[in-house]
Amino acid sequence: MKNQSNQLSKLLLGSLAALVLLLSSCGKANQGSASGALSGNAASKVYVAPGQYDEFYAFMSGGFSGQIAAYGLPSGRLLKVIPVFSVDPEKGYGFNEETKPLLNTSHGFIPWDDAHHPALSQTNGETDGRWIFINGNNTPRLARIDLTTFETAEILEIPNSGGNHSSPYLTQNTEYVVAGTRFSVPIPQKDVAISSYAENFKGALSFVKVEPNTGRMNIEFQVLMPALNFDLASSGKGPSHGWTFFTSYNSEMKNSLLEVNASQNDKDFVAAVNWKKAEEYLKAGKAKDFPANYMHNVYSDETHMATSTAMKSVKVLIPSECPGLVYLLPTPKSPHGVDVDPTGEYIVCSGKLSADITAHSFPKMLKAIEDKAFDGEVGGVPILKFESVLGGTVKEPGLGPLHTEFDGKGNAYTSFFISSEIVKWKVGTWEVIDRQPTYYSIGHLMVPGGNSMKPEGKYVVALNKITKDRYLPTGPELTQSAQLYSIDGDKMELLLDFPTIGEPHYAQGISASKIKPKSKQFFKLSENKHPYVTPTEKDAKVVREGNVVRVYMTTIRSHFMPDNIEGIRVGDKVYFHVTNLEQDFDVPHGFAVMGANNAELLIMPGQTETLLWEPKSVGVIPMYCTDFCSALHQEMQGYIRVSPAGSATALRWWLGDEKPVQ
């Protein structure tokens, strides 16, 4: 009985407390700030109310999906999948005639790649929200995405490369994006024994110049390095601006069972390239023209189409002929990530098999070069003495360090794959401050601006390699797992898990305010310079040139002009050049034809896109709008009559009133 009354009074007290809480929260529901009992609640820190915006954009590499995914932070809401290296039938990317040239390479059209490291453009060491670059790892390429449209604007193939992994890692004013090869290969390619690796193979480090106004890329020069495997890169900033640092493995120069054979040496190398020196050598005519074969593909928002241009040579600098161009910094052991801190003083290197994190000192490196503190050379590239460049060591912080980001407050955050955690440490004192587990096996990590001179150190995102039991199971294949931690307090706090597409490697984050005001809402019809634009319904027509038929078609809510076409024949190549006449935000129209062997079109307001259709049999074929555009979207449809090859059916077209045979 006593027990019961105790329980009762506890219940009473508890309920009263709940009552008080409820009453005191009256009228505060819309104030948005989480105060009182809600503070410390992770959910409230990632809650973005319906209709409200996220504070940051996050751009996650899509890994083997070949794309970039744009998310909002802190909510983890997916905003857009931006097609880059892989076709995307949802958007017609790589299927419509306008975007096919973007995926052209020296090997022909390639519908896929493996995209790893996005890099936001920077001005004065700060993200500026103009473009984001990303590397294609498999068939070496670099892409530039325009952040006014969130569309791929340019793809440049990288010749003399065997996998573009240490890329793009741009310089502090986006002077260059870099492209270090993962595989050394014979340059130029030739038919040689694989075992002649050390003798015949070279590793090219490409410096791709970015035109400051248009963003257009051009391979300015390549540095022909010995047969190392280049892994990641980081460009200097502030005092170290003018240098780019590349990690490498396989200093053993082996070509098989690298798991064992490339893990023998105690130290591998960070290659420090003085690109300002390289510019001097270029000016002095020291570069050699190497024949090469690569494609440069550029999309235009005026013509709404991409062009693909074959490029035939690159300028190459040979280190042994260019003293002072590049130095090797011994780094324990099989270094993966390399990250220059926001002050530009330290080059933080993570040896995958090392117990410690090694930070090289940029001022010490300059001194060592001046003092000629060399410890041999590899292929004409001087090796600096380890002790002479070492700036500091974080002792035994965890297992399997990979990458480091910074918060702008003197702290560094390093991911540890094997021990599955993020470790926070102090730059300069090298002491570990905090650690938090990740679920599971983190690869890259990202603080918005965390690789720039001005990090926005509010959150860190863990990009995990293993998902296991974090979400409802979906058969053997699982989505990838990202995790958001707040880092504005002393202790990191796990706030949110959210799934990502493909396998995100690196990511980038930026204040939404740097992108949102510049986001394009639609394309102006008056500026449409597509060669097959139909600027008004009056201009709609169907033109036959032999077996090529061009349909100049328009869309507006909710009809096509024309929506009835006759006189198409089996064996024709029919190009539907569809112009969306809408001039308002968020009114795309879709276009699909039964039996087309490609995909839909998804045409933004003011844009023209082209679908190729090759009818194979006689009949009357439906077409329709695929993107719900208005109450009468379902009625946005039409017919195309297909007659036998050689038929005399007159070519005519109409909307509404049938046009008589002419």
Next chain:
Amino acid sequence: MKNSVLKLLALLLLFAWAGCSSDTPETTATDGPKPKSMLAEEADPLTNKGIGPVTSVEMSAAVDQAMADKGKVVYEKMCMACHKPTEKFIGPAPKGILDRRSPEWVMNMILNPEQMVKEDPIAKKLLMEFNGSPMANQNLTQDEARQVLEYFRTL
């Protein structure tokens, strides 16, 4: 005894909750101010200026032909996909529009169609009459809308 205390608490909590929710007007079904009548026949079409950026339009007695010519170019580019000048198509024909509507209404319909079809009684009725086809906002400038209006005077 225990049960009745629990019931009382439950009631209190419910009461508190209800008290909270009634603070938010959008969840209150009763006692709100009655919405203004939106019946089209109650609005005089020639005095109704519509809703939007245009509150008054100055028009000379004679048509400004230069302005009308400019308006024709804009109209043919931006409007013709749905409005034929003299016959009903996806939307109504603009011929004689100023006998039926105020010039301000016409310009507001061009410049602010989303709000007009939601809130203006005539525009609401027209939306239903024309099969729910939305009037597309073609993002004309106010000058362009004024030129189109002048062109309508020539039809």
